[in-house]
Amino acid sequence: MPEHVRTAACVALGETTFAALVRAGEQQPLAAIIAEVLEARNHP
Amino acid sequence: MVERQPAEYENGALSAIFVSLRLKAELTQEALAGLVGVTKRSVQLWESGAGTPSQQYLRRLIAVLVEHGVFAADGSDAAVFWERIRQQALRPVPPFDAQWFAGLSERPALAVLPPPSASSSLAGSSAKLPQPPMPLVGREIELEHLAALMGSPSGRLISLVGPGGMGKTRLALETSRVYGDRFEHGVVFVSLAVLDRAERIAYAIIDAIGLRTSDHDDPLAALVAHLCDRQLLLILDNAEHVLDGVDLISSLLYHAPQLHILLTSRERLGLQAEHVLELDGLSYPSEPTVMLPSDGLERYLARYSAIQLFIQRATIVQPQFRLSRSTALAVVRICQQVGGMPLAIELAASWMRLMQPDEIVRRIQEGLDVFETRMRDLPPRHRSLRATFDYSWHLLNAAEQRAFCRFAVFRGSCQIEAAEAVTATSLGQLAALVDKSLLRRDDAARLAADTDLGLVATRLSMVEPLREYALEQLAAIGEGAAARRAHALYYTMLAERWTMPAAAGPAVQHEHDFDNMREAARWLLTENEHTIGTRLLVAVWRLGRLRSYQHESLSWLQTILAQETTDASNEALSLRAMALTTAAWLASDLHQFAQASSWFEASQMLRRALGQHENSIDMLINRARQARYQGDYRQAIALLEDGLTQHRLHGTFGAIAHGPGSLQYELGLIAREHGDYARARACYAQLVELNRRTGDQEALAISLLGLSDVARDLGQAEEVRRLCEECGSVLRGSSAPWAIGFMRNNLALAAYSEQDYVVSAQLAEESVALFRNLHDDAGLSEVLLTLGRARAAQGDLTAATEALSTALRLGSTTGPRWIVAAALEGLSSLVLARGQAGLAARLIGAANNLRISMQAPQPPVFKP
Numbered sequence: 030m031p032e033h034v035r036t037a038a039c040v041a042l043g044e045t046t047f048a049a050l051v052r053a054g055e056q057q058p059l060a061a062i063i064a065e066v067l068e069a070r071n072h073p
Numbered sequence: 074m075v076e077r078q079p080a081e082y083e084n085g086a087l088s089a090i091f092v093s094l095r096l097k098a099e100l101t102q103e104a105l106a107g108l109v110g111v112t113k114r115s116v117q118l119w120e121s122g123a124g125t126p127s128q129q130y131l132r133r134l135i136a137v138l139v140e141h142g143v144f145a146a147d148g149s150d151a152a153v154f155w156e157r158i159r160q161q162a163l164r165p166v167p168p169f170d171a172q173w174f175a176g177l178s179e180r181p182a183l184a185v186l187p188p189p190s191a192s193s194s195l196a197g198s199s200a201k202l203p204q205p206p207m208p209l210v211g212r213e214i215e216l217e218h219l220a221a222l223m224g225s226p227s228g229r230l231i232s233l234v235g236p237g238g239m240g241k242t243r244l245a246l247e248t249s250r251v252y253g254d255r256f257e258h259g260v261v262f263v264s265l266a267v268l269d270r271a272e273r274i275a276y277a278i279i280d281a282i283g284l285r286t287s288d289h290d291d292p293l294a295a296l297v298a299h300l301c302d303r304q305l306l307l308i309l310d311n312a313e314h315v316l317d318g319v320d321l322i323s324s325l326l327y328h329a330p331q332l333h334i335l336l337t338s339r340e341r342l343g344l345q346a347e348h349v350l351e352l353d354g355l356s357y358p359s360e361p362t363v364m365l366p367s368d369g370l371e372r373y374l375a376r377y378s379a380i381q382l383f384i385q386r387a388t389i390v391q392p393q394f395r396l397s398r399s400t401a402l403a404v405v406r407i408c409q410q411v412g413g414m415p416l417a418i419e420l421a422a423s424w425m426r427l428m429q430p431d432e433i434v435r436r437i438q439e440g441l442d443v444f445e446t447r448m449r450d451l452p453p454r455h456r457s458l459r460a461t462f463d464y465s466w467h468l469l470n471a472a473e474q475r476a477f478c479r480f481a482v483f484r485g486s487c488q489i490e491a492a493e494a495v496t497a498t499s500l501g502q503l504a505a506l507v508d509k510s511l512l513r514r515d516d517a518a519r520l521a522a523d524t525d526l527g528l529v530a531t532r533l534s535m536v537e538p539l540r541e542y543a544l545e546q547l548a549a550i551g552e553g554a555a556a557r558r559a560h561a562l563y564y565t566m567l568a569e570r571w572t573m574p575a576a577a578g579p580a581v582q583h584e585h586d587f588d589n590m591r592e593a594a595r596w597l598l599t600e601n602e603h604t605i606g607t608r609l610l611v612a613v614w615r616l617g618r619l620r621s622y623q624h625e626s627l628s629w630l631q632t633i634l635a636q637e638t639t640d641a642s643n644e645a646l647s648l649r650a651m652a653l654t655t656a657a658w659l660a661s662d663l664h665q666f667a668q669a670s671s672w673f674e675a676s677q678m679l680r681r682a683l684g685q686h687e688n689s690i691d692m693l694i695n696r697a698r699q700a701r702y703q704g705d706y707r708q709a710i711a712l713l714e715d716g717l718t719q720h721r722l723h724g725t726f727g728a729i730a731h732g733p734g735s736l737q738y739e740l741g742l743i744a745r746e747h748g749d750y751a752r753a754r755a756c757y758a759q760l761v762e763l764n765r766r767t768g769d770q771e772a773l774a775i776s777l778l779g780l781s782d783v784a785r786d787l788g789q790a791e792e793v794r795r796l797c798e799e800c801g802s803v804l805r806g807s808s809a810p811w812a813i814g815f816m817r818n819n820l821a822l823a824a825y826s827e828q829d830y831v832v833s834a835q836l837a838e839e840s841v842a843l844f845r846n847l848h849d850d851a852g853l854s855e856v857l858l859t860l861g862r863a864r865a866a867q868g869d870l871t872a873a874t875e876a877l878s879t880a881l882r883l884g885s886t887t888g889p890r891w892i893v894a895a896a897l898e899g900l901s902s903l904v905l906a907r908g909q910a911g912l913a914a915r916l917i918g919a920a921n922n923l924r925i926s927m928q929a930p931q932p933p934v935f936k937p
Contacts (some may be wrong), residue, residue, distance in 0.1 A: 048354055050918065051917050053914075053918060054918020055913055055921055057918070057920055059893070060885075063881060063885050063893070066916070
């Protein structure tokens with residue numbers, strides 16, 4: 030992810046929140062997040 | 074039906090018949106001459122048996138006889154009389170034309186014509202040339218070549234040589250149209266197609282020029298007298314069946330120093346002064362349709378004349394026809410199937426009134442019947458390919474016919490040595506077939522001979538429709554099985570010789586021989602020749618792998634392995650062990666790791682029973698590949714290092730020493746994905762060095778590709794381009810879609826790293842189309858990542874999301890695992906751009922987690 034996009038996201042969410050969400054993603058079962066992404070693609 | 078009484082002029086001396094007919098018409102010699110338009114001397118010659126009227130005067134003579142009530146008005150007498158003259162005339166006379174006769178009664182009564190003057194008149198202006206109904210497509214290079222030749226003093230005799238249907242006549246006519254005004258006295262077109270004797274050539278020329286001579290004149294002298302001071306282009310069309318008349322051509326050139334002769338023939342004349350221009354098919358894309366670009370296909374195809382000819386002809390019968398992507402691929406296939414032969418393309422396109430191009434493709438596969446037309450403005454021998462080829466067939470002697478038929482079992486081209494072995498014929502007979510344009514020296518070989526791959530031996534091939542015809546003849550003479558068996562044995566032995574890398578030669582040479590090997594394998598399996606079939610498949614599978622034929626090879630081997638065998642000899646068991654190992658490698662390539670493992674084990678057991686060396690390295694490589702797919706790089710590396718230890722101990726690389734499947738190659742791949750770029754580079758560099766030494770070109774190409782993967786991940790665009798260029802050069806002339814797909818992917822990423830997103834997306838699209846067509850999901854998922862990145866960088870978020878989601882789906886179901894991490898990273902940027910920062914963060918988290926667990930860091934080129 031380009032640095033400026035990441036920065037913008039951090040600003041939008043508050044840096045702590047973003048980092049927390051990244052950590053949440055790390056904890057989430059991979060199959061679940063793949064399913065979520067593919068589902069979102071089917072129903073954009 | 075009324076039975077016709079034989080007319081008196083059917084039999085008896087022709088001279089007496091002439092006298093009898095004139096007397097029945099109650100005409101003097103002088104009166105008859107006046108009515109026919111000849112001199113009295115000509116009538117005297119006919120009546121003395123010293124000559125016959127030419128076609129023009131024969132028509133007038135018959136008209137006179139009908140008008141005087143000597144011949145019946147229904148044409149029956151005239152037809153018999155015409156045929157008598159036709160048989161005996163020295164000048165060529167075409168068959169009786171009933172339509173012409175029917176039109177006689179509608180014309181005004183015959184007037185007395187003045188006798189011709191003794192001096193000859195100059196006819197032969199370009200206006201008399203046959204006018205083709207459609208503009209010529211293509212042949213720009215040939216026309217330029219012809220112009221250059223005709224402009225040189227030594228280019229006074231040019232032969233356009235090629236098989237029937239190649240467009241020789243059409244090119245000759247175009248030459249006269251474009252360059253005719255260079256000749257002060259014009260162009261004369263002489264059709265020799267209807268001649269049955271070489272002696273008639275002179276008269277055919279005399280008639281075409283419109284020279285008025287009598288039959289007692291020496292035709293050569295008359296021609297020389299007329300042509301000696303004229304600057305004229307003489308086109309002699311369809312000369313192959315009257316080649317005995319070459320002396321006349323030599324004499325004319327000798328006596329008429331400004332005369333130029335352009336000759337069309339299926340066979341060269343064999344004169345010293347002759348310049349031969351071999352006419353091949355029109356240009357068409359020779360690569361498999363899977364390798365055609367997906368973007369701008371129409372623009373790409375516009376440069377190929379065979380395609381343009383098809384469009385021109387298709388539009389006549391179906392004016393709304395336009396090239397779409399799906400029709401374009403079928404049209405390319407048609408042009409490939411017929412080797413660019415213009416007549417075949419025209420005949421195939423004429424079916425567009427009934428069928429779509431893909432249906433024409435299927436019909437062509439079924440045989441020659443599709444190549445027929447009812448177009449009445451084509452000469453009969455051009456209304457079907459079969460008629461065109463029949464004509465050549467009847468000009469061959471028995472030995473040449475046999476060699477011609479047997480050659481048809483080859484696919485694509487072959488080396489001369491192979492042709493000798495399979496056709497069971499001499500070099501001389503093969504040379505005769507080349508001279509008669511039934512065999513040709515192969516283009517690819519000619520191309521390679523012009524390059525630094527000069528080692529390529531001369532190859533022979535046959536235009537595809539001609540091959541279909543020869544196969545029909547082969548079946549008719551009952552030698553099909555013998556020829557195919559000889560072919561299969563020859564290629565089995567060649568494939569076995571090639572298992573030694575040093576004997577393999579350049580990649581371009583493999584291309585057509587591989588097609589022949591596939592053909593041989595297919596035949597051996599159909600005939601249940603499983604022993605030879607296994608030998609061939611075991612020897613050839615490595616060539617098939619580069620060309621993405623693993624599915625096909627594996628299904629053939631499975632057929633063989635499924636057979637119950639009672640042969641328990643060491644030889645048979647040893648061969649079975651090799652078949653098992655080969656099947657295992659193919660399954661491993663197709664990511665069927667469990668099946669591969671079971672076949673490797675079965676092979677091991679057999680080897681053990683036979684007391685042979687046990688090879689566990691193959692199994693280790695398969696397990697390492699499986700571990701990589703599952704994202705377990707530590708395990709994969711450990712397995713391969715174990716393999717290296719065994720190799721040091723036992724001194725073997727395993728069954729597959731070079732290219733994918735070797736310890737070094739797999740280690741390079743895994744080290745790179747593991748982020749150990751120095752080790753990856755060292756592995757590939759070692760393989761490049763080894764393959765350069767052994768001369769194994771295909772393995773060299775794959776090793777170079779591995780090096781370019783490393784440079785790509787490090788963002789070294791220049792290095793990627795240099796290595797891809799070298800890899801492409803090694804693979805030149807061979808179709809290796811798998812390698813080409815990954816080369817394009819690397820070049821796309823090189824462009825991406827330089828922020829040239831347009832080029833990057835275009836290359837990635839091409840690569841995606843290629844892997845889709847190959848049904849290679851692993852390759853497809855990798856190149857979709859590139860496409861997704863490039864489209865995202867261009868701001869096309871929809872296309873980027875589609876590409877990356879598909880990559881994610883494929884990566885999560887088939888692997889390899891790192892695709893999942895990379896797809897999640899790419900998608901995170903996209904969802905962030907849509908304002909879904911929370912989801913973006915979780916996607917990054919998931920990707921991070923996966924990379925850490927796999928120990929597969931993000932390549933530097935993608936790092937933010």
